[in-house]
Amino acid sequence: MDSVPRLLRLYESTRAHDEERGVSAPAAETVVNSLKSASTQLDEWLAKGKPTDDVFKLLTLDVAADDLLANSKLTEWITYMKLFNQANPKKQTSLIRTLTTHYGDEALAKMVVAAKQVPDTATFAKRLQTEQLQLWLNQGKSPDDVFTLLKLDKAGQKVFTHPEMVSWAKYVGDFNKVNPDKPVTLFSTLATRLNDETLVQMLIAAKNVPSTEKIAVQVQAVQTKLWLNTQKEPGDVFKLLRLDKEGHDIIQNPLFRAWVQYTDDFRKIYYGTELTTIATLTAKYGDETLTKMILQALSSPSTANIAKRLETEQLRNWYIHKYSPQHVFTTLNLYSEGVNAFDRPLFHVWSKYATYFGAAEPKYKPSFLTNLLDVYGEKNLVKVIRAGSKNPNTKKMAKELEDDLVKVWLKDERIPMDIYALLRLERVEDSKDPYRQLYFKYFKAYALS
Template identity: 30%
Template sequence: MALHSIILLAAGFLMCISSIAATTSNPDFTTKVRVFTDNHHSISTERMLRVESKGENDEARGGIDKLTNLITSKASKIRESADLKAAMYGKDNGVRALNKLHLGDDVASALANKKLDTLKMFITKFNEKNPNRQITLIGTLSARYGDDVVANTLQILHKNSLMPPELAATARTLREEQLSEWLMKDKSVMDVFKLLKLSDDGYETLFSRKMEVLVDYIKKFNVKYSEHETLLMTLTTSVGDESKLVPIIAKAKTNSLTEVNARRVENQLVKKWRSENLEPENVWKLLNMGTNADDVISSGKLRTFSKYASKYNKNNPNSEVSVIGIFTAKYGDAAVAKALLNAKDHPSTKEFATMLQMKQLEGWMKREMSVDDAFTLLKIKSDDTLSLVANKFDTLDEYIKLFNSENPLRKANTFTVLRDGFGEANFAIMLSKYSSSQPYASEYQDLLFKDWIKRKLQPMNFFVDIFKVPEEKLAAMSDEAKLVVTHYKNFYNTVSPQGLHDVRPRRS
């Protein structure tokens, strides 16, 4: 009751002060000299009211403002004290007190606010008066801002070297208290996973700062309950199965901030398979590779499989498996070659794909495959556009280099292999069709035309030898063949005899 009276009195006084301040600040208010009559012991006396100068009036005004601010501050503290006292006996968990103190809209602001000590004192007194309803600072912060937000903020603050030492120390202490409080409340690892809202972040960003919090909780959980929970088990449960987890691991490994956790989980996964003595073929099935060779590489599944196969081969030297062999058996040489070429264009898969491509080419050499066999194996002739063909040129070109290094007396070159593989007429048509849009086509067309000139094929009758069409039936030739005739005539008329020397293509 006394407290209520004090507040009312202060409020009334403030209204009075405000009224005075408003009146004296009115520009229409004029100060006049007035005569007042006083009676002192029945003797009438007159005195004059002194007129205040502007400076004196401002001084008085300033004094009133200071008094107003002082009383406002005092009243605010009185109200704050009253609110905290009400919260002390209320049924909340400290959040009301936190809100009344206006510590801030985020965890970092609250921890940096000077009033945090007031909240700590409140919690101490609250627990003294409510022994059966104990509250904590970390519990209050979590109830106000959310477990996940608090955990993430504390993780940032305690690891950031730019943070003030006191703030970093507070964050470190609270982080430990958060883990201990979860443990005291018998939270399972999956409970904490959900509290941290890791699945809400999207599984692409699963390995966030909050994951470090989960890792530390798993350690404490295993010590207390003598369990063997792992991050792998938790993540696998959260996504459904291991085949869905591997692509997440692969993506996380490309980020420097998440790479450590990603490799940790991948190692746990491989170790688990080894402990189960799984055959490589069973691991392949478990990973649910799918039907697209490109996806097998880009998803990271093939790399994880390769890691397991490497461990398996060390333990089983008499029954080693070949990753490229299994990959090729599942999808075919052509599809694998194309997938490896595509993977070489991406930084995250370039090194792995380059290694596998070399394994593929070495496998062909062991099978004593000729360069013409490689052309057939890659199904280059079945592609109807040069863009698709050119994608396989690289693999063929790499194999020819390897073949030549192993067979110096039987060296081949890509141009000859392509010309013979397609057939000269079809090769000429394809090159003319794409000579203006594909650098490879223009380059090989020049080589082809120079070869024709050396063979003394005249523009007016070369098609008899190349297309096997009699001269009198030239009009019946296809438009594609006629385009070759036009291109060859133009080339023949512009090239000089000196330009007919055998210029090697950029490829072999």
């Protein structure tokens, strides 16, 4: 029997294997020359039917270091294995089974993971890992077992950045396909090793990495479902997401939307709960600060929609608590603005609530002016209107309020001298002064009434 030609007939397949490992052409030729020199011995072993396992040891592959997959002798053994399998179809073996027998699952997994990080052996190692995962699947190894075998249990809080996280996630998916009656979630394994707060922060980071984003979304979905089933309150989830550490820019945070969705789901399941989005935020920030946060978010296109929702919920929340317009005026600390309140963003929020409150109370429909009179009193209101008439931004509103005020005075049959005294016109000489203009407007209306 001519051993060299027979061994060289496997050259092409061996070369393909070499290329898969990243071996260069000159290196492949070296392998061929090595095969030529070793062919007599290999053929002798084949003729004697020497088991592949024995040849593995004779080539000292059973004591190879972590660079086993780069060892040229492994190529010789693979060539021998293929010949042996052809000659002994009932005694066939495979590379993955032989390596597992000699090194064990854990050591082999470690070598494969290391080889995946080396360009020359990465492709071969990936194929070998696929075979290893399939072997484990056939052996019924649980996802938890594989998690440990891949050393993910040693990764701690860096588990999502571990290079084998994606491989493990795929194994879980394959395991569930084979075992539909006892599915395992990614979350169930991670939850036994990490507390809620730690896992949440890891998921946040993982969602920002393309390779782990899908995994993070899957884990978070299961985690959210568990929170809902265990009645974890929105306030607790708010803290778990560390939104309480975000300061006043919280609405800009992508996690804020996730929390709002959780709160909505919580309310759907536990109907009637007072643990609303706006209630949680109000308890955290207070009405004035929260209103300012909403106003800021309204000015940004990326947060305008959710800010509009929060604004509506805030108005509704005030009404549910039966807050009067005067109460909300105080809550928003608008008195501190003095006579310049009309030009303040918070004033516009208050005016919306005053309108909302009036529309919601059929028996109580005060005009905007009436609400302002309740808030300021007549003497102070005319001062605020006077200041507003001097500001281009509020001049129109001030004029409308003056007209309404004149109507109220006429209805109450106030004599001009009362208005003269109210406006303290004895101190005002300029005929173009807003107070003088208001008095003339009333005097004329009174004369024509």
